[in-house]
Structure formats: structure tokens, C-alpha cells
Amino acid sequence: MTEVAAGVMIGSAVTCDADTLAVELAEAEFIIAVQSEIQRVMNGKGLRARDLSKRLNVSEARVSQMFGDQAKNLTIRTIAKIFYHLGQNPVLTTQCQLESMVALARGDAADSDQHWTVSGLINDIQIGSNIVVTHDETAAALPDRGRLVDRWARAEEADTRRPRRLAVAG
Amino acid sequence: MGSAERSAAEHAEVRVEGPRRRIAMRANDWKRLHNAIPVTVFARLMGLFRRFCNGCDHLPEQAFRRVADDQHGRLEEFISSDVQVIGRRGTDEARQTFFVTEVRIARAVDPVLQPAAALQAMLPLNIVVQKERER
Numbered sequence: 482m483t484e485v486a487a488g489v490m491i492g493s494a495v496t497c498d499a500d501t502l503a504v505e506l507a508e509a510e511f512i513i514a515v516q517s518e519i520q521r522v523m524n525g526k527g528l529r530a531r532d533l534s535k536r537l538n539v540s541e542a543r544v545s546q547m548f549g550d551q552a553k554n555l556t557i558r559t560i561a562k563i564f565y566h567l568g569q570n571p572v573l574t575t576q577c578q579l580e581s582m583v584a585l586a587r588g589d590a591a592d593s594d595q596h597w598t599v600s601g602l603i604n605d606i607q608i609g610s611n612i613v614v615t616h617d618e619t620a621a622a623l624p625d626r627g628r629l630v631d632r633w634a635r636a637e638e639a640d641t642r643r644p645r646r647l648a649v650a651g
Numbered sequence: 652m653g654s655a656e657r658s659a660a661e662h663a664e665v666r667v668e669g670p671r672r673r674i675a676m677r678a679n680d681w682k683r684l685h686n687a688i689p690v691t692v693f694a695r696l697m698g699l700f701r702r703f704c705n706g707c708d709h710l711p712e713q714a715f716r717r718v719a720d721d722q723h724g725r726l727e728e729f730i731s732s733d734v735q736v737i738g739r740r741g742t743d744e745a746r747q748t749f750f751v752t753e754v755r756i757a758r759a760v761d762p763v764l765q766p767a768a769a770l771q772a773m774l775p776l777n778i779v780v781q782k783e784r785e786r
Binding site for chain 1 (some may be wrong): 684685686687688689690691692693694695697698699701702707709710711713714730731733760
């Protein structure tokens with residue numbers, strides 16, 4: 482038996498009302514969309530949870546919680562911080578807007594002066610995701626951000642190259 | 652039990668479908684997911700299923716991963732609080748099917764809705780004590 486914020490007891494998918502189920506589904510899908518986008522960027526850069534925890538200056542357990550069921554600590558601020566430290570620029574959009582962006586990219590992109598990037602959508606899934614991560618073309622224009630990300634990348638590279646010391650007993 | 656021996660209800664049927672993948676599950680398992688787990692966990696699993704069926708290959712490891720103790724390394728599992736949906740992917744189709752072989756539920760919800768907490772519990776302590784004395 483679970484409890485929602487309003488204090489109303491809700492049970493399984495069968496026993497709860499249709500509205501509650503719809504809201505729960507919408508929440509879960511959005512959380513998974515955010516988590517998957519972060520994971521996709523991390524996979525693309527070859528980063529692990531440990532690397533992300535170092536970049537965010539939090540514990541690995543905290544990062545693990547962000548990817549868990551309840552997505553604890555995954556606030557909008559944290560999401561922005563994560564993408565910043567991953568050198569990406571997240572764009573929040575709606576399904577409706579996304580569809581028009583796709584139509585624009587497929588059809589009138591050559592003639593249009595709007596330069597939408599839909600890399601997240603095309604690479605990963607066929608049906609629109611509600612989070613789109615664009616390649617960060619502004620990084621060059623923001624030298625501080627570029628430097629910060631480069632610094633992290635160099636530190637992680639050095640970390641992987643560093644020979645592992647084996648513990649010797651006695 | 653071989654597939655020929657299974658009754659119609661035990662055959663896996665497609666339950667969630669997307670442009671790139673689909674999830675097939677036996678009726679009994681599908682019913683358990685609807686009845687025996689909290690709606691929040693059900694919503695999480697459905698969200699994972701849908702995204703997986705849409706073709707996402709980057710689900711977080713906390714939610715979808717290979718089964719650790721599988722000898723053949725073919726089993727994968729969707730995980731949500733106290734629930735594991737274990738299965739394997741079929742490979743002989745253009746649109747991949749994930750066949751669910753087992754649903755593990757560590758802690759099922761009470762199927763009967765409990766009444767809301769009694770109003771008395773929300774009264775100030777002195778009134779609660781007074782009521783106790785009256786009895």
C-alpha cells in the first residue's frame with residue numbers, strides 16, 4: 482500500500498483510480514526519460530557513475546539514487562548541473578513541439594533559418610523523447626564551461642591511465 | 652514444462668509494443684503486475700517497458716541490466732522496488748521480442764484497500780487521553 486502526497490491511500494494499478502494511474506505513469510515516464518538521457522550522454526563519453534559523482538562532488542550512492550526508482554535528489558537544479566558537467570545543453574520540450582521540430586528537420590530544414598538539433602531523438606529512439614539533448618555548440622563561446630569540462634576529461638583520463646597498485650598483505 | 656503442454660493462459664502474449672521492440676508475458680504474470688505491486692512501481696515498470704520498446708538502449712543500470720547469476724548470460728531484468736521482471740530477447744525477428752520468463756515480487760501489496768487512518772489519531776493528545784478514560 483502506498484501513499485500519495487494528498488494522504489489518499491492508493492493500492493495496485495487495478496485498485497487505484499484512472500486519474501491516479503495516469504499521473505503515476507506520466508511521472509514515471511518523464512523520470513525515466515531524464516535518467517536515460519543522462520545515461521546516454523554518459524555512455525557516449527564512456528563515463529561511469531563514479532566519474533559523474535566526482536564531477537558533481539557528491540557520493541556515488543547519491544548518484545545511484547538519482548538513477549533509482551524514486552529518482553531521489555534528481556531536482557531540476559541537479560539535472561541542469563549534471564548536463565553542465567557533462568558538457569551538454571539540455572532542452573526541455575513537449576511532444577507536440579518535438580513533432581514539429583522533427584517535421585522541420587525532415588522537410589523544410591534546408592530552407593529554414595531555424596537550426597534545431599534533434600540528435601537525441603534520432604540516435605536513440607524512434608518516438609519522441611520529452612528531453613532532447615543538443616550537441617553543445619555554445620561550449621566554444623563559453624570558454625569557462627569548455628575549460629571546466631576539459632579539466633574533468635583530463636583528470637579522468639589520467640585516472641584511468643594511472644597504474645593500479647595491488648594491496649600486499651603483511 | 653514444454654511450450655506445447657502449456658494452457659492458453661500460460662502462453663506469453665505481447666503486452667507492450669513499440670516501433671522497435673515488444674514485450675511478451677504470460678497472462679498470470681501480467682495480472683500479478685497489475686494486482687500485486689504498488690501503482691508507483693507498476694508505473695515505473697510500464698515506463699521502462701515503453702521506453703525499451705521504443706528502442707532505447709540507455710536505460711539506467713539500476714532499472715535494466717543482465718541477470719548476474721545467469722549461466723548463459725542471456726537473461727536480462729527490469730528492476731523496480733521489490734520487483735524483478737526477468738526475461739530474454741528473441742533474435743529471429745526484425746522487431747525484437749523480450750520474452751518474460753519470470754516475475755519476482757518480494758513484497759506484494761494488500762489487494763484489499765485499507766480504510767483511511769481514524770480521525771481520533773489526529774486529535775490533540777489530551778483529548779485522546781480523555782476519550783480513553785471515558786471508556
